[in-house]
Amino acid sequence: MQDNKVALKDGYENVEQDLPAFEDLEGAARALMRLQDVYMLNVKGLARGVFQRVTGSAVTDLYNPRRLFSLTADDCFQVGKVAYDMGDYYHAIPWLEESVSLFRGSYGEWNTEDEASLEDALDHLAFAYFQAGNVSCALSLSREFLLYSPDNKRMARNVLKYEKLLAESPNQAVVEAVIQRPNVPHLQTRDTYEGLCQTLGSQPTHYQTPSLHCSYETSSNPYLLLQPVRKEVIHLEPYVVLYHDFVSDLEAQKIRGLAEPWLQRSVVASGEKQLPVEYRISKSAWLKDTADPMLVTLDHRIAALTGLDVQPPYAEYLQVVNYGIGGHYEPHFDHATSPSSPLYRMKSGNRVATFMIYLSSVEAGGATAFIYANFSVPVVKNAALFWWNLHRSGEGDSDTLHAACPVLVGDKWVANKWIHEYGQEFRRPCSSSPGD
Numbered sequence: 167m168q169d170n171k172v173a174l175k176d177g178y179e180n181v182e183q184d185l186p187a188f189e190d191l192e193g194a195a196r197a198l199m200r201l202q203d204v205y206m207l208n209v210k211g212l213a214r215g216v217f218q219r220v221t222g223s224a225v226t227d228l229y230n231p232r233r234l235f236s237l238t239a240d241d242c243f244q245v246g247k248v249a250y251d252m253g254d255y256y257h258a259i260p261w262l263e264e265s266v267s268l269f270r271g272s273y274g275e276w277n278t279e280d281e282a283s284l285e286d287a288l289d290h291l292a293f294a295y296f297q298a299g300n301v302s303c304a305l306s307l308s309r310e311f312l313l314y315s316p317d318n319k320r321m322a323r324n325v326l327k328y329e330k331l332l333a334e335s336p337n338q339a340v341v342e343a344v345i346q347r348p349n350v351p352h353l354q355t356r357d358t359y360e361g362l363c364q365t366l367g368s369q370p371t372h373y374q375t376p377s378l379h380c381s382y383e384t385s386s387n388p389y390l391l392l393q394p395v396r397k398e399v400i401h402l403e404p405y406v407v408l409y410h411d412f413v414s415d416l417e418a419q420k421i422r423g424l425a426e427p428w429l430q431r432s433v434v435a436s437g438e439k440q441l442p443v444e445y446r447i448s449k450s451a452w453l454k455d456t457a458d459p460m461l462v463t464l465d466h467r468i469a470a471l472t473g474l475d476v477q478p479p480y481a482e483y484l485q486v487v488n489y490g491i492g493g494h495y496e497p498h499f500d501h502a503t504s505p506s507s508p509l510y511r512m513k514s515g516n517r518v519a520t521f522m523i524y525l526s527s528v529e530a531g532g533a534t535a536f537i538y539a540n541f542s543v544p545v546v547k548n549a550a551l552f553w554w555n556l557h558r559s560g561e562g563d564s565d566t567l568h569a570a571c572p573v574l575v576g577d578k579w580v581a582n583k584w585i586h587e588y589g590q591e592f593r594r595p596c597s598s599s600p601g602d
């Protein structure tokens with residue numbers, strides 16, 4: 167017996183680092199809540215494995231899965247509990263409601279994987295309602311709890327407290343508490359951003375604006391003469407273009423494979439430091455050109471197309487990014503907005519342009535949204551999106567504020583090549599006119 171125990175403990179310790187920890191559960195719960203908010207998804211649907219947007223009485227299916235994977239009462243409890251523990255009753259209530267409803271439906275059945283029970287869900291939901299100001303819901307759920315655990319003194323006291331509160335101010339019973347969604351302070355542009363994500367990638371109507379056109383691009387470069395790239399002008403100010411089939415399926419696969427062993431949680435520049443943050447959820451890796459000759463070819467292609475010098479230190483290494491379900495990057499600038507940014511450590515100025523390659527498709531979500539410019543680009547596998555981050559004066563173009571919408575279904579991969587100011591003096595001449 168003792169031997170078995172020791173063997174079990176050793177076996178567990180061997181695999182422990184590969185098992186999901188609380189951070190993973192919390193991250194998964196936050197991801198579900200993010201998808202719920204950004205795509206206005208209904209929790210009941212999410213728990214059944216369907217992706218429905220409910221606006222008023224209209225129900226739209228954002229994606230039709232081939233198989234339904236539903237969440238259990240305990241799963242919904244765990245999601246609700248993450249929100250509850252953060253004091254976020256706006257999200258806790260619908261998830262705990264779903265948990266209570268599923269636990270009620272299967273009462274008496276015992277699922278070995280369940281950590282929580284109907285009583286736990288009722289207990290948390292009652293308190294969440296109380297905190298949100300809905301005393302009558304708190305009371306009826308607490309009474310229901312007592313049906314199952316009549317000896318629970320704490321709950322009996324709560325019932326008395328709620329009864330007293332309602333007797334003192336009876337109109338509390340009819341007031342439907344409106345709970346505000348917790349505010350995300352760094353994101354004032356939330357409504358526009360979410361609207362652009364909900365379209366799952368919108369394109370401007372080219373027919374109305376002749377300057378937005380498609381062409382075969384050679385950039386007057388002999389390298390591209392024999393095989394021009396299909397270019398689609400998406401927006402003029404800021405100038406954003408999409409180069410279709412910039413890489414082949416094989417190249418995209420190869421880049422993903424080279425990066426995979428090096429992927430780590432993505433960070434962002436915060437003052438002089440680099441930190442992981444909730445507003446950028448993805449994994450990323452930097453690939454030096456020396457990692458594979460194909461990356462050198464890729465640089466030549468980028469240089470030929472953009473006419474820019476992408477040799478170090480005039481451009482950064484290739485940053486490969488992988489977003490899982492719920493992975494996102496909220497509105498941000500690629501260029502530095504503060505002189506203390508770590509970007510300047512390369513001593514080649516600010517990031518003048520971004521060249522971003524879509525290395526995968528996604529089933530749903532994951533569009534690249536330009537907030538102020540008011541358009542979003544869907545993930546187009548093998549295409550590359552190019553834009554200038556700086557005006558010709560060197561000043562940051564605030565209209566380039568952009569974001570990666572959360573991935574709803576799929577596995578999204580992109581690669582960023584950030585090109586710096588220095589080295590481009592004769593390739594993109596500067597101008598003193600602030601608007602250029």
Ligand SMILES: O=C(O)CCC(=O)C(=O)O
Pocket residue numbers: 487495500532533534535568569570571580582
């Ligand atoms: O993944 C995207 O669509 C955008 C990514 C992005 O903006 C970034 O990595 O800086």
Ligand SMILES: [Fe+2]
Pocket residue numbers: 498499500568
């Ligand atoms: Fe970006």
